[in-house]
Amino acid sequence: MNENLTVVGGGVIGLSAAWRAARRGHHVTVFDPEPARGGASWLAGGMLAPVTEAWPGEEHVLSLGEESLRRWPAFARELAEEGADPGLAGHGTIVVAFDSADAGHLDILADYLRSLGRDVEQLTGREARRLAPGVGAVRGGLHVPGDLAVDNRKLLTALFDACVRRGVEFRRERVESLDGLGPVVLAAGAWTGRLHPLLESAVRPLKGEILRLRPRRGCLPPPPYTVRAMVEGRPIYLVPRADGELVLGATQYEAGFDQAVTARGVRELLEGAERILPGITEYELVEIAAGLRAASHDALPYVGELGEGVFAATGHHRNGLLMAPVTADAVVAWLAGEPPPDEIGAATPARLLEKERV
């Protein structure tokens, strides 16, 4: 034990892996020009919601997400024991529909989840509005009580602090080559494709804009649930924070490595949010931001050995925060030569080789 480990990337995946490895006695070095704050996880909404993200045909994503969700409470508790509480909230999710097309979409989702034995409750418009006061004229909804949410910025700060306390070394620089780094975890999000030939065309940036709002005096407070909806075909979510802030996300574009906040993105998010929560018009718009998710060729991440001493932990798409605990556990198992969590098997980067062969 007490081996060295290099982690490329200081977002939620890299910091989680670094912390867990350092806790097991490894000497860890994290390379990131701006750890914690520089990437997609700093901007995220923080929903830990595998069920409302589920869709027929993506069972592996659901299973992996649910497995990670099961690991979240212990992960958060252990992090809190090291000094900083990441702010896990168990307020559940409501998905609302505004027209018959959206309501039909919810029916499909509800049937699918029931067929898998998942706990969902269908709501009339009136029931949805009773659970989430302030929500607009909805036609119906789904209530998913088991979802969690985490304040992503508290979490990243807590992870960073825990890493520092555990002796993790931070190098604020970019990694150009893996030569001589020893065992290394590639967790550089959308930029990971630049680090390994097998990932080069497999990981791509998926731009997202996200806003942060805050009720002004006299405004209706945010709903006590995470509220999701499709508005004119665009998925929108509103995640309340314990401190009163409301996170509104997120657009989704293929725009290369461009990280500019666009006029269109902000306008569409605000319009969608007004449909869901009419009172949001009077909220203060505190922050506008854009970041790059790491998308994979399918909806699953790449978590597993890429080659001798090189471990991929990337391509988490919209699920980086959700899947951080199970991914970090897979890294630790790899370092110890133990078998990884069962559900991570589907995320093996070996499927890229199969894909190439086909």
Next chain:
Amino acid sequence: MNENLTVVGGGVIGLSAAWRAARRGHHVTVFDPEPARGGASWLAGGMLAPVTEAWPGEEHVLSLGEESLRRWPAFARELAEEGADPGLAGHGTIVVAFDSADAGHLDILADYLRSLGRDVEQLTGREARRLAPGVGAVRGGLHVPGDLAVDNRKLLTALFDACVRRGVEFRRERVESLDGLGPVVLAAGAWTGRLHPLLESAVRPLKGEILRLRPRRGCLPPPPYTVRAMVEGRPIYLVPRADGELVLGATQYEAGFDQAVTARGVRELLEGAERILPGITEYELVEIAAGLRAASHDALPYVGELGEGVFAATGHHRNGLLMAPVTADAVVAWLAGEPPPDEIGAATPARLLEKERV
């Protein structure tokens, strides 16, 4: 000469007055917690456009604005001679109309301006779009060639630097009382009402939100003119900057001293701007901000002696940048015991006493 002068407020009015007075040999002290950057002028669009702001019944505002506009080129030249060019742009204004109601509004404005002998050119929709490529499906327009625009941030920086070079002393604090300050100019914008009983109910904050955008690669560049329009009853303007930036303003609310950027304000500005310039959707949204204009009880500012040794230079509403030169000249004339510019007469605070008497 070489008397002391205190200026309360380091926005465009206060800095202009301070610079001009220091140039004449006065020893000037400016009080402002955040000179240049802290107030409404830092956020402004920088239109110097008295004609397109004109409206029947507000002839005094038009005359005063035009008089100040005439003083602008020399003001800018003298400032440039002291070291920093404020970036005066002579690109004129186009006002566009999207429906028959807006077009009717433009006809009234054109008739009115012609009756006053002002130079305006009525445009068909096609002509308007030829002058300002990228403008949406407009019904008609007005071209006002004599308007100017100034980069407000360059201007404020230039004024601040010129003040420093002329020995103006800056005290980064709020003024609570005028006792013992000697001759003093009250130029604290929306906050000026707190400094003198006569202004207390006469100057009020008028909130405005304003955005700054920038074309991304592949975007149509901003139009070469300032473009103004009414969109669903809300006045919108787009002011191009020499460096490619486009300023989009401005909302107008009575909201006390609240300076929060609201979701509604941003959404309405973006929607309006998309109507005027459809390609703006792909622009980067660089900045969202809100500030407080100083509104008066009529549309004129208060410029003149309030009492022994106390001079008002406030209440400029949407016209602070435009009216800075004539206001500064009025301050200098007051200090020298000379008559002020003729057109400033209508702006005398003495009209508040008449109002009280009625």
